[in-house]
Amino acid sequence: MTFAEIQNQAKSDWDSLYHGQAPHILIGTATCGRAAGALSVVEAFNKELAKRNAEAKVAEVGCIGLCSLEPLVTIIKPDSFAVCYNNVIPQVVPTLVEGYVLGDDPCLDLALGTLGGGEGEAVYIPELSRFEHEHRLLLRNCGYIDPGNINHYIANGGYSSLAMALKMEPAAIIEEIKSSGIRGRGGAGFPTGRKWELCRQAPGETKYVICNADEGDPGAFMDRVVLESDPQQVIEGITIAAYTVGAHDGFIYIRAEYPLAIERLKLALEQAKNLGMLGDNILGSGFSFDIEIVEGAGAFVSGESTALMYAIEGRRSMPRARPPHSVKSGLWGKPTVLNNVKTYAYVPLIIARGADWFSSLGTEGSKGTAVFALAGKMVSTGLAEVAMGTTLHELIFDIGGGIRSGKKFKAVQIGGPSGGCLPESMLRTPVDFDSLHKAGAVMGSGGVIAMDEDNCMVDTAKFFLDFIQKESCGKCSTCRIGTKHMLDILEDITAGKGKIEDVDLLVELGEDIGGGSMCGLGRTAPNPALTTIRYFRDEYEAHILEKRCPALVCKELIAYYILPDKCERGCEHCVLACPVEAIGSTEKGIKVIDQTKCTKCGSCQLVCPPEYNAVVKLSPPSLVPAAGAKDKG
Amino acid sequence: MEELKQKLSDILKPDKKNRRHLIYLLQAVQQKSGYLSKEAMLAIADFLDIPGSTVYGIATFYNQFRFTPLGKHPVKVCMGTACHLVGGKLVLEAMARELDIEVGGITPDHEFSLDRVACVGCCALAPVVVIGDSVYPKMTPPKVEEALVIIKPVSQEQSEKQ
Known part of the structure; x- marks a missing residue:
């Protein structure tokens, strides 16, 4: 099959779903969606549709990045709005089927907004103001296409860059990547084009390309979402890299803690191979290349490039001194290009839209966009993709919605264990490689964790x-x-x-x-x-x-105390919740914590009814009135 | 040894007889048996024709490998940054207390084992616990008890004790 025929076939598969007469339902089933119960929502839809003999189809898609609103369901109907529903539970599924799948009532009380974009444009929800601050490239298809169907990727422009690249001279591709100004997204920010060029120039017949998907930073999950939601863009990027440097074997090193990403990647590789995008004589170009998945065994240091190569070799992943650099002597001593998941995913876009387009985004030293995982005490946690140079303030307050429960912002941790904690005064810092480095943090892989006054x-x-x-x-x-x-x-x-x-x-x-x-x-x-x-x-x-923990976190420096005048005497919530039976009653029925037994688990505070709010934390512990002990009797 | 190798024959296949597949072999054996026994590691060493100490050295370097059996319901408490900030440690302590085992341990009836993991990538739902294949979002110490009771009702637990 020629590429044009593959495209036509993909287009008709896509059209049958997205432009057919029947409504269809997108349900986000990436890991975060699943954790929030998306699979039972899928089941509920299938059951309800079968029961009602409805013609609608259900498609499992990836994650649009609004993790706190999962499970997210979008109902697409011909000649009508595509409506998104958030935090969907199986109990509301019959209402949605009755209302909008079969009827004309969009169930606005359950709706989050409408789904805009698509068909090559980045999807967004116009009703949410956060999307005005985002610039989605890698996330453009996430939550929209079925990651388990390569036709969806191709129908939205996928693999045309590979087809184009295979007709280009490798030197021309390197020139394009270099002038785009893209720097590696794994954290260190080495210019990607320069890396490819060095590897291409390195002597030797056998060369390798490796994709680093060992996203070990606790608090970062961008690579997982990209792989679970739109894996083909990564495979296309790796294949272009392999063609450019002259490699015939590639590896994706992915952490075993991401079982769903591994499963979807395996399926994606198989489908790419079946269509001739991988394997022998790719798209009739004479170039052959294949990719193998290697599952990491859980070592944070494996994310370091030389260590990762040892891990693929079946050794301990301990970094080595450089030089020689991996581009000259990497995996099994052969010239090797190693890039992050996101770096590869940008490549097809740069080839398709041009280096000038890419370099027009971002700042002087950091081009393009950056994907961040927003977590911690923000209102809307999830993924965000912004142009480089966006400020931390915009990221946390305009996109993340600020700090939840009306608490006060204290710090933002950016860059994972290698990064730093920046205070409010640094929130005007633009997020790009150089500005963050100057502030004492690093871009790292892109985890952004907001902390409030309750964090020490x-x-x-x-x-x-x-x-x-x-x-x-x-x-x-x-x-x-x-x-x-x-x-x-x-x-x-x-x-x-x-x-x-x-x-x-x-x-x-x-x-x-x-x-x-x-x-x-x-x-x-x-x-x-x-x-x-x-x-x-x-x-x-x-x-x-002062032996005091201002945020009331450090266990040795705090004590739980029940305010006698607030304690509702008849209530036994805290007594029942205490796992170590440390809570007793005075003669008047007021509850008292035995400080010698208390393990400071906080259960009593959690269960104390909000209208009493009688359990408080004190620091230093000496603030607990001595009378408390006497009252106990 | 021969008997064990026979048992592992679907893993120790000729196309995997290469030093580079060592980590894969350890993963596959652990997947099958739930943990890595000394005998299994020696069988792998013998298969690849490398010293047993090399196999042990690799296995102990990586966090994924365990040397004691896994419970029927393996409990993993996430200790990533996002989970830590919202009380992941309290959840871990509650889990250890409810199951009455240490981190890395297994209950006497082999129903539950308890481990901490660095990050499962569900930071938006922190703190997170993974039991078996299911992710439990937004955990608190009181919810720990609930989750365990649903998996294994108290009455059953009590009747086993008696």
Whole structure:
């Protein structure tokens, strides 16, 4: 089949669904949708449609990035609006089928908005103002096309870049990628075109391309969503890279914690192969290339490029010193190009729309868009794609909707364990490689986690160091031993055993670890501690000098206390919820916590009816009135 | 050893007889048996013709591998950043308390095992617990008890104790 024939076939498959006479229903079933119960919604729709003998079709799609609104359902009808419904539960499915699938009532009380865009344009929901701030390239099809059907991708313009690239000289492709200004999206930001050029020039017959899908940063899930929602764009990008550098074997290294992404990738590879987009003699060009999936076995350091190559070789993923660079001597000592999932996904767009178009987006040093995973205390968590240079403020407040429950913004953690915590005064920082680096954070893979007044910055630093310390591969002593020392000090501080000189010691250790470690993991490991000290030194001092945790987080420095005048005496919620039977009653029926038994799990506070709100946290624990103990009797 | 190799023959296939497939083989054996026994690791070493210490060295380097059996309902509590910020640790502690086992342990009836994981990528629904293949969003210590009771009703648990 020629590519034009493949396109026609894809188009008719697409049209039969999207332009047919019957309504059809899109249901987001990426991991976050599933966690929110999307599969039972799919089942409910199928059951209800069968019961009503309705002609509508159900299509499982990926994630549009509005994770907090999942399960998300869109009903598309010929000659009418496509309407999205959020937080759908199986119980409302009959109403939706009756109302909008079969009837003409769009059930506005259940609706989120309408679905705009599509057919090659990025999909969006015009009723949500956040989309005005976004610029979706990689996410353009997410939540719209069926990731399990390659025809949907092709019908929306997919694989035409590969067909075009296979007719181009590799040098011309490199020139295009270089002048687009794209830098690697894995975090370090190395110019992609330059990397490809170096690999192409490297001597040797056998070369490899690798896609890094080992998205290990806790709090980041952009790659997962891209792979679960629109995997073909990544495969197309990898194939163009392989053609350009002259590789015939490719690998996608993906973490085993993403079973659904692996399943969808496997299916996508199989479909690409069946249509001749992969395998021997791709699209009749004479170029042959195949991709193998390698499942990671869970090691954060595997995301480092040299370490990842060792992991594919079946060895311990411990980074090595460079040079030689991987583009000269990588996997099995052969020249290798390794890029992130998102970097590859941009490639087809750059080929199709041109380098000038891409470089017109973004800032001087960082071109294009960036995909961020918004998590933490934001109102609308999920994915966002914005032009490089958008400010953190826009990202958190205009797209993320600000901090939930009326709490006050305290800090934003950006870049994962390698990144830093930035305070409110830094919110005007534009998100691009260079500005973030200057602020002490890094672009990293793109996790953005908002923290509010209830989050302790010392505890946050401890959390990241605990993570890094566990994940340090142990090769460099500065990282292996240094992070352990830093963690020990932070544990002391959060337990109220810190000394004021510890803060400067942490800074000194941090600088030495950063300077003395070989790979990116070690070099950036102290960032969370260093940035929290730089911007939130007062919190460290409160822990050390006053034995007080201002955010009421650090267990050793807080106590739960039941306000006697607020406690509704007849209520037993807290008593029943306490897992260690630490709550008793006074003669008057007022509940009292036995501080010696309390494990500070917080259950009593969670179950205390909001109209009483009698359970409070106090820091330091010495604030608990002594009378409480006496009352107990 | 021969008997075990026979049992693993669908995994230890000739096309996988290459050092680079070591991690895959460990994953496949763990998938089949739930954990990596010493015997299984030695069988893999023998199959690839490499020292047992190499296999053990690789297996202990990666977080995915476990050396004790997994419960019928493996419980994984996410300890990623987003989960940590909203009380993931309290959920882990509640889970350990309810199941009465340590992290990394298994209940005496082999029903539940408990592990912490770095991030399951469902940060928008934090804190998250994964039991079997199901993701439990927005967990709290009181919800831990509920989730466990649904999987294994208390009456059954009690009758087993008696």
